[in-house]
Amino acid sequence: MSDPILSEDQARRLWERAAELQAEAARKREAEKAQSERKGKKLLKGEGDPDLGYSLANIRQAGLEAGIQADFLDHALAEKAILDLEGGSEGGWWDGMAERFLDAKELSIEIRRAFDFPAEAVWRALEDALTNEPHELELLDIWGEGPAAGGLAIFEAPYTYEGQGSLKYWSSVSEVRRYMVQIKSEDEGSCTLLMRAPLRRTHRIHGALGVGLSGIGAAVGGVLGWGTAAAIGAVTGLAGIPLAAVGLGLIGGGTIGTERLTRFATIKGYRWGLRSLEKNIQKILTRVDRDLQRTFRPQLPPS
Numbered sequence: 001m002s003d004p005i006l007s008e009d010q011a012r013r014l015w016e017r018a019a020e021l022q023a024e025a026a027r028k029r030e031a032e033k034a035q036s037e038r039k040g041k042k043l044l045k046g047e048g049d050p051d052l053g054y055s056l057a058n059i060r061q062a063g064l065e066a067g068i069q070a071d072f073l074d075h076a077l078a079e080k081a082i083l084d085l086e087g088g089s090e091g092g093w094w095d096g097m098a099e100r101f102l103d104a105k106e107l108s109i110e111i112r113r114a115f116d117f118p119a120e121a122v123w124r125a126l127e128d129a130l131t132n133e134p135h136e137l138e139l140l141d142i143w144g145e146g147p148a149a150g151g152l153a154i155f156e157a158p159y160t161y162e163g164q165g166s167l168k169y170w171s172s173v174s175e176v177r178r179y180m181v182q183i184k185s186e187d188e189g190s191c192t193l194l195m196r197a198p199l200r201r202t203h204r205i206h207g208a209l210g211v212g213l214s215g216i217g218a219a220v221g222g223v224l225g226w227g228t229a230a231a232i233g234a235v236t237g238l239a240g241i242p243l244a245a246v247g248l249g250l251i252g253g254g255t256i257g258t259e260r261l262t263r264f265a266t267i268k269g270y271r272w273g274l275r276s277l278e279k280n281i282q283k284i285l286t287r288v289d290r291d292l293q294r295t296f297r298p299q300l301p302p303s
Contacts (some may be wrong), residue, residue: 015025018076098207174273
């Protein structure tokens with residue numbers, strides 16, 4: 001893969017995202033949040049020529065000088081590549097609006113699993129599981145020296161509602177279609193696997209769906225409210241200002257109530273899809289672990 005040249009703004013966003021990823025990992029390991037934020041601020045002082053752009057080597061060097069590990073820069077680069085495939089890595093006003101509508105605080109899902117087997121064996125078993133039936137993901141790219149050596153692999157799920165219960169099915173339901181995989185070797189032939197998926201695509205789609213349905217629901221609620229007010233007027237003989245007050249009250253109540261109900265349902269569906277997706281990934285990793293156990297630790301024949 002060729003070494004990309006990034007603009008000053010792209011490099012800054014990449015450093016910032018890498019700093020965020022490192023800060024998230026640090027928090028999960030109970031590291032101090034303040035120290036992570038200081039490192040994130042320092043990275044903005046990286047050297048380079050804004051007119052010529054920043055090479056990957058420049059970005060890595062500046063990140064290392066700021067205390068950001070190369071692994072997190074790799075994750076940020078791979079995440080940028082995925083977001084570019086999904087409509088652009090630069091977040092806009094709509095992304096913020098969708099995240100607020102969905103009350104979405106997470107930018108990605110992240111699943112870790114420890115294996116008591118060599119990294120190369122885990123990678124081969126996982127690649128075989130993901131790319132074959134029933135999941136049928138495509139291996140799009142590999143960053144670095146390869147997933148078994150600490151690099152990153154990028155997988156893409158086909159968009160289909162066939163194969164119910166498979167990863168390709170839940171990827172389509174949740175609108176999360178691309179995944180990053182990294183495997184790090186540990187002591188004594190063990191390793192740790194990290195699987196991460198950016199959520200910008202699902203935020204955009206569920207946000208657009210929810211906002212659109214809320215608008216339709218609000219309009220329907222308003223019409224029903226006014227119709228109810230008219231019916232009350234016909235029965236009770238209310239007219240003029242009293243009827244207008246009743247009408248506005250029912251319209252407002254119908255509009256607000258319908259919008260809240262629609263938002264509630266959208267958020268529930270969004271979160272249900274992500275939970276189901278994560279459960280499916282965990283099942284795949286459990287199956288990989290069991291297959292490796294049968295390979296490396298075959299049961300002894302009964303005596």
